[in-house]
Amino acid sequence: MNFLINTIVKEIGAQSFGVFDDFIVENISIDSRSMQNNSSTLFFALRGQNHDAHNYIAQLIENGVSFFVVDHIPDAAKGKANFLVVENTTLALQKTAKYYRALFCFPTIGITGSNGKTIVKEWLNFLLSPDYSVVRSPRSYNSQVGVPLSVFGINENHDLGIFEAGISSKGEMSKLEAIIQPTIGVFTHIGTAHDDGFDTLEEKIVEKMQLFKNCEVVVLQKNEVIEKYIHQPTFTWSFDDNSGAVFVEVLAQKNNSTSLLIHYNSNSFSITIPFQDTIAVENAMSCICTLLYLAIDENTIADRIQNLYEVEIRLQAKKGINDCMLIDDTYSSDYQSLKMALDFLEQQKFYQKKTIILSDIFQGGLPIEKLYQKVALAIQNNKIDRIIVIGETISKYLKDVSNLISFASTAEFLNRFNTESFQNETILIKGARSFNFDEIVVLLEEKKHETVLEINLDAISNNLNFYKSKIKPGTKIMVMVKAFGYGNGGYEIAKLLEHNKVDYLGVAFADEGIELRKAGIKLPIMVLNPENGSFNAMIAYDLEPEIYSITGLQAFLKLAQKKNIASYPIHLKLDTGMHRLGFESEALDELISLLKNNNFVQIKSVFSHLSASDDVAFATFTELQFERFRTYSEKIITALDIQPIRHILNTSGIFNYSEMQFEMVRLGIGLYGVGNSEIENKNLQNVSTLKSVISQIRIVNEGESIGYGRKHRVEKPIKVATIPIGYADGIRRAWGNEKGYVMIHNQKANILGNVCMDMMMVDITNIDCNPSDEVIVFGKNPSVIDMAKQLETIPYEILTSVSQRVKRVFYR
Numbered sequence: 008m009n010f011l012i013n014t015i016v017k018e019i020g021a022q023s024f025g026v027f028d029d030f031i032v033e034n035i036s037i038d039s040r041s042m043q044n045n046s047s048t049l050f051f052a053l054r055g056q057n058h059d060a061h062n063y064i065a066q067l068i069e070n071g072v073s074f075f076v077v078d079h080i081p082d083a084a085k086g087k088a089n090f091l092v093v094e095n096t097t098l099a100l101q102k103t104a105k106y107y108r109a110l111f112c113f114p115t116i117g118i119t120g121s122n123g124k125t126i127v128k129e130w131l132n133f134l135l136s137p138d139y140s141v142v143r144s145p146r147s148y149n150s151q152v153g154v155p156l157s158v159f160g161i162n163e164n165h166d167l168g169i170f171e172a173g174i175s176s177k178g179e180m181s182k183l184e185a186i187i188q189p190t191i192g193v194f195t196h197i198g199t200a201h202d203d204g205f206d207t208l209e210e211k212i213v214e215k216m217q218l219f220k221n222c223e224v225v226v227l228q229k230n231e232v233i234e235k236y237i238h239q240p241t242f243t244w245s246f247d248d249n250s251g252a253v254f255v256e257v258l259a260q261k262n263n264s265t266s267l268l269i270h271y272n273s274n275s276f277s278i279t280i281p282f283q284d285t286i287a288v289e290n291a292m293s294c295i296c297t298l299l300y301l302a303i304d305e306n307t308i309a310d311r312i313q314n315l316y317e318v319e320i321r322l323q324a325k326k327g328i329n330d331c332m333l334i335d336d337t338y339s340s341d342y343q344s345l346k347m348a349l350d351f352l353e354q355q356k357f358y359q360k361k362t363i364i365l366s367d368i369f370q371g372g373l374p375i376e377k378l379y380q381k382v383a384l385a386i387q388n389n390k391i392d393r394i395i396v397i398g399e400t401i402s403k404y405l406k407d408v409s410n411l412i413s414f415a416s417t418a419e420f421l422n423r424f425n426t427e428s429f430q431n432e433t434i435l436i437k438g439a440r441s442f443n444f445d446e447i448v449v450l451l452e453e454k455k456h457e458t459v460l461e462i463n464l465d466a467i468s469n470n471l472n473f474y475k476s477k478i479k480p481g482t483k484i485m486v487m488v489k490a491f492g493y494g495n496g497g498y499e500i501a502k503l504l505e506h507n508k509v510d511y512l513g514v515a516f517a518d519e520g521i522e523l524r525k526a527g528i529k530l531p532i533m534v535l536n537p538e539n540g541s542f543n544a545m546i547a548y549d550l551e552p553e554i555y556s557i558t559g560l561q562a563f564l565k566l567a568q569k570k571n572i573a574s575y576p577i578h579l580k581l582d583t584g585m586h587r588l589g590f591e592s593e594a595l596d597e598l599i600s601l602l603k604n605n606n607f608v609q610i611k612s613v614f615s616h617l618s619a620s621d622d623v624a625f626a627t628f629t630e631l632q633f634e635r636f637r638t639y640s641e642k643i644i645t646a647l648d649i650q651p652i653r654h655i656l657n658t659s660g661i662f663n664y665s666e667m668q669f670e671m672v673r674l675g676i677g678l679y680g681v682g683n684s685e686i687e688n689k690n691l692q693n694v695s696t697l698k699s700v701i702s703q704i705r706i707v708n709e710g711e712s713i714g715y716g717r718k719h720r721v722e723k724p725i726k727v728a729t730i731p732i733g734y735a736d737g738i739r740r741a742w743g744n745e746k747g748y749v750m751i752h753n754q755k756a757n758i759l760g761n762v763c764m765d766m767m768m769v770d771i772t773n774i775d776c777n778p779s780d781e782v783i784v785f786g787k788n789p790s791v792i793d794m795a796k797q798l799e800t801i802p803y804e805i806l807t808s809v810s811q812r813v814k815r816v817f818y819r
């Protein structure tokens with residue numbers, strides 16, 4: 008892309024501060040972390056509910072960005088860059104996109120519906136790429152911000168656009184329509200998804216149809232209710248009504264494929280879709296009809312349709328062999344998605360060393376030399392340490408790039424490459440589908456059983472923001488990432504928290520802190536339970552001890568003196584009623600005399616811990632703890648004449664007693680999606696989902712029994728599935744014998760008999776499922792909260808019990 012910045016100043020109604028004359032915008036960015044931000048970037052500082060990109064402007068200027076669209080100029084940045092000041096930066100982004108889109112004139116498919124948008128878009132791209140030079144929305148970029156970013160991908164060589172649009176409330180679709188400017192509409196499916204912003208189904212349909220208001224045709228499944236609201240010509244299809252453009256008969260469904268007979272224009276032809284489920288067949292029909300409308304001939308359609316594939320929408324970070332981290336992006340390869348994957352790599356890199364494995368790039372719209380020049384530049388800007396390219400074309404055009412290793416084919420790579428050469432690095436694996444890079448992922452992925460704990464990083468940010476909204480803007484936040492981030496993964500979460508600018512991390516033991524430092528975490532870290540023997544290592548790794556006893560303090564002071572250290576930050580723990588760790592009131596005088604005129608340490612904070620903040624029945628006791636905390640800390644502060652950070656609230660404390668936030672709070676379990684009250688839980692998003700798969704299915708007849716100890720007796724023939732997860736993975740034995748259940752295809756399957764060490768059996772008599780199908784052990788349902796209640800324990804114990812052999816997978 009490129010355009011003169013002057014052309015948009017009026018368009019977005021901006022006041023300009025700085026010199027704009029001939030600046031050509033070649034890159035639009037909203038992501039402060041992207042390493043692709045540079046001197047030809049125009050950065051839009053967006054403001055979300057809880058995120059404000061204006062905070063990153065100073066850093067961006069240092070990184071070479073000098074043009075910004077902002078709603079105000081931060082003081083520190085005044086005069087240091089060029090600013091376009093607008094009222095609302097998101098609106099300005101949308102107006103810029105609308106302006107940019109209007110520079111091009113070609114057929115554009117606009118897709119909406121309650122689900123299936125991304126799949127239909129990806130499939131249409133696959134089906135139409137042989138005939139057109141297609142530009143499409145990356146991944147599921149269909150929001151008020153995603154759509155503008157999508158159209159910036161257009162260039163002068165494209166001759167077909169495919170963009171998806173998704174909305175969650177009234178008034179949003181017209182804005183997206185103005186940006187996409189679709190000429191052909193595709194309506195995938197109306198369902199109940201994302202209903203929140205609408206009062207009625209009708210209201211939702213009317214809003215969605217706004218996308219089609221300037222279309223020459225709308226493709227959809229016949230539906231009287233919906234058609235009432237469409238005022239454009241339609242191209243409809245149906246299984247049971249032959250009055251539309253296309254009538255479909257299902258000929259056969261077996262072995263994961265569906266044969267259809269399609270009647271169109273007094274012609275009939277058959278087609279095989281490589282899927283069996285209804286939704287996939289409907290999505291394929293949306294595509295087939297769009298192709299028919301575009302006058303693609305029937306044989307070609309039938310040919311291409313049989314190669315449809317599963318669409319993996321999310322970029323995933325996975326654990327790899329030899330402590331590597333993999334980013335699996337093996338289904339697409341075009342320049343725009345490469346740029347996005349490089350950004351994801353930068354955000355997710357848990358190791359400094361970055362490697363990329365990249366196939367030939369398939370992308371119309373650019374001359375090949377130019378395309379690879381841009382690819383080379385993107386790789387260079389991202390400071391990739393090792394570049395492995397696979398494919399004859401990419402090998403040829405990138406041959407002058409340094410640190411490059413090239414292979415002619417995936418097979419050659421698999422044959423020749425030594426997996427041991429991958430160690431402690433983050434690897435982006437990105438290739439076109441035809442390169443079968445999934446084989447490389449299999450090779451590099453940590454060998455595992457098929458049980459994973461999936462962690463939703465966006466949910467963590469959401470939950471953090473919920474608790475932030477409960478405290479004053481100036482109050483600091485320490486997030487507890489002890490016990491491997493409550494079982495969710497320590498450094499991955501620490502990394503995210505660092506980006507979210509929390510103030511402190513808290514861990515239980517020095518080792519946990521050392522792990523975080525080794526992974527590159529720079530935030531201050533407090534260690535709750537430093538053993539005296541670990542003080543040395545703590546100093547080496549810049550970890551701050553909680554000091555809770557006179558002997559501990561003496562030991563630390565002695566070491567500090569020996570090492571000749573001054574003002575080392577420490578945290579004083581006061582016992583106000585928990586009676587676990589901390590100074591009691593009797594010890595305060597001695598504590599003060601030890602610290603008086605002592606320059607070896609600096610009291611960074613003074614804190615205490617509540618024993619019943621979750622239960623307001625104990626409010627009187629909690630008040631007493633506050634009272635004691637105030638008295639004890641006052642005594643120390645006055646005697647030593649210091650101003651430490653004071654903190655006492657944990658998650659439930661923040662929720663129930665936010666007036667006691669002092670200068671900092673310590674957030675734990677709430678971050679991980681578990682609150683202690685129903686109202687709290689309504690505002691939190693589920694973070695962790697423990698998933699497995701069905702290993703085997705069998706019918707068991709009456710009189711037989713299931714599992715160890717013959718605990719479950721079979722009374723009438725039942726269908727049983729074996730799941731490869733057991734008590735060694737953290738599933739309590741008490742959860743067996745029909746006390747607990749798992750979810751398969753959204754249906755409950757009771758656990759039969761005893762849970763074994765590595766497996767358990769569940770009742771699937773009434774569930775239509777197959778081996779390898781997904782099994783949810785906990786997540787939204789059953790939630791760890793439900794589980795904990797039934798097992799008479801607390802969610803903390805369930806979360807932290809998921810054993811380390813269960814692979815953690817992070818996604819956004």
Ligand SMILES: *Cc1c(COP(=O)(O)O)cnc(C)c1O
Nearest residue numbers: 487616657658659673674675676
């Ligand atoms: C674990 C812990 C917390 C966090 O508690 P949550 O209930 O998970 O919010 C806070 N402070 C201390 C000292 C802790 O040990």
